[in-house]
Amino acid sequence: MSENECLQIQELISAAADGERLSAEEIAHAKQHCASCASCTRFVAVLASIRKVSPPAVDESVILATIAEITREQQAAEAVAAAEATAEVSSKSKPLPGLIQRLEVLLSNPKLVLIGAAASILVVAGFGTIVGVRYLMTPATTSMSPEMTGEAPVPMSADVVIQTPPASAPQRAGTHEAAPAAGTRFAVLGEIVYEVAESPVLRRPGGDSIGTITTDLGSGSTGAFAAYATREAGTIMILGPGDAVFEAALVTRTLEGRTYALTSGTLGLFGMWPVMPARFAPPAEEDGSPTFEQVGRDDRGTPIFAPAGASPEAGFAMAPDTSGVESLAGSPNWTWWVPFE
Amino acid sequence: MPPARTEETELIEAARSGDVAAFETLMRTHASAVYAHALRFFGDKASAEDVVQEVFIKVYRSLAGFNGESAFSTWLFRVTRNICLDSLRAGKRRPIPVDPLTIATDASPDHASGVIDKVVLEEAMRALSPEDREALSAVTLFGMEYAEAAEALGVPAGTVKSRVFRARRTLMTIMGLLGERR
Incomplete structure (x- = not known):
């Protein structure tokens, strides 16, 4: 039995194992050859053994991490789509007639106008005070890092937000x-x-x-x-x-x-x-x-x-x-x- | 067992419309094929896991462009192969070299029981030439027919047949399973 013939038969067997269709002639030839060839019979047995070995499986954690990432991405996309839809609706909507009538009633009553104006002043003053206090309490930010100054680094907690100063x-x-x-x-x-x-x-x-x-x-x-x-x-x-x-x-x-x-x-x-x-x-x-x-x-x-x-x-x-x-x-x-x- | 083609098409359609659970089913079906391909490519568990994540995130983002002309597994094989090759070209990941002679020395096949040592087999896979290994991977991991693998690899079907056969012969030789240890 020539080595070349064995290789041809084994290639047929390999293809058959992968589901490739062989002709009736090829099948008959391979069977006849294997009946009297120990080497090709061994090839068939080893091939079967190798095919029984399952490939390495991926860890469950990898699947979960990937799906979590995809879920986050999907949710973000949905949130953006929802926001865009809301914006579209808002831009198309018109003030309700009832609301306009109520505003007309309010504006026609001098007392209500005065109360509204006073309330507005209080709100603006209050906001200004808060902003001013925050401004005064916010230390001037410099580009110097603790490493550069030699100072001990300030421990940061997860909820500390660094102020981003305006550009100059x-x-x-x-x-x-x-x-x-x-x-x-x-x-x-x-x-x-x-x-x-x-x-x-x-x-x-x-x-x-x-x-x-x-x-x-x-x-x-x-x-x-x-x-x-x-x-x-x-x-x-x-x-x-x-x-x-x-x-x-x-x-x-x-x-x-x-x-x-x-x-x-x-x-x-x-x-x-x-x-x-x-x-x-x-x-x-x-x-x-x-x-x-x-x-x-x-x-x-x-x-x-x-x-x-x-x-x-x-x-x-x-x-x-x-x-x-x-x-x-x-x-x-x-x-x-x-x-x- | 991979889902039937129609069932898979339904899963893809559902995933395309934002059904993450459907995509998870697809991923669970195919993740180990991607992982095994990447593991044999890089020889490193961490790199292979990164590839799995990259592949499925890319597939999810690209589902709209999947026209269903080829099987999902064929498309997945292409994406996996490209991501492995791209990260190699970009120098992001490098395959860990393997010495076939060391594997042959380590291999101790149990001829009587016909049981193949899985670890040794995986090491031997890594010693195959890249062309032979990816042909074997396309056919045995991703379940592609020779014609599909031929299209994905850009070679004739006869070449796929030869490469798969050569890969198997080489594996058996490296592992000393044919009585012709190298």
Whole structure:
């Protein structure tokens, strides 16, 4: 019996096992061959044994996590659809005739008009007082992080919301302007900025704990979350609420082949732009003066800046909206980049 | 056992109109095929689980575009294959290398009982060439006919037949089941 003939027969048997239709001739030939060939008989037996082995099954937790994610997505879509439907109805609706008549009665009675006006003044005054008190009690926000000042970090509870100060054009190096609608997803660990992935991953953090990140992870409520190292350089994992795990990656540029990472003071909320370290006064001019001077270009040809006389190897600044990093597009702030080992 | 084609079509229709429970039924039917394919591709449980999640979220979002011309499992195979290849190309995940010689040394098939060691078989699967493994995966995990697998893989049906057969022969050889240990 030639080896070639055995291989042809075994290929037929393999195809038959997969439900492929064989001709009557092929079946008869294979049967006849196997009756006198130990090798092909063995192939049939082993093939049957292999086919009995069930493939690895996925953990139930993976199915549940995926369905939970899809349910959240579905509910969000339904909420948006409902809101859009409501808005459409509202825009089409007209004041009810009865309501107009009641308003006419009210306006025709001078006493009721006076009472209404007084009530309005009280409401406006009360609102103004609340706003004023809140303004006075809200400490001025600076771009300085506890890490930069050397102060002990203030413990954050999950329900503390960091105030986002309004943007101020001349102070571009230190503003925390809200991002455009798409929203930024930056978080800071030890002055280094990480961009947090949109969806949680199923993997559990396997590396060492490397600190705590103060962020809202997009929820609007800032909390302190544990960060873990991963096997991939420049990537960390953040253990968020409900044990959701988010991957986060460095934001980088290169200078002479060396990687530089974006830095910032604390960014407690998604939607905040990275800011320059507080030790640098915001440059007044586009050429970086008086704080910086242009010291060259990075590997993509973007101008980089450093304090007068300083080498960019130790760190460099980039002008607003020039980093070439997609997620930083539109940022009004100067940025500071440091070597990443 | 996968649901009948008409039953599956009804589930897809229901899922398309926002019925998450129907989608869960579909997922439970096919999740292990996706998982096994990804596990054999990357050799890493965590990566395979991530792929399962990515695949089914993508499938859910793309249900509107599924026209039903091919079987759901064929479409699912395509999505799974693309996600595995894309994450490999993007450097997001890397397959853990496997040494066929180590597997052959470890394998101790029980010829008398005909029982195959599942762990060794899975390791041997990982030692197959990517082309042979994905052909075998399309046919045995996703239940595709040779013609369907041929379309999904962009090769003739005869090539699928050869690759599946070669995959099986290689598995048996690696595991020393044919008395021809490498």
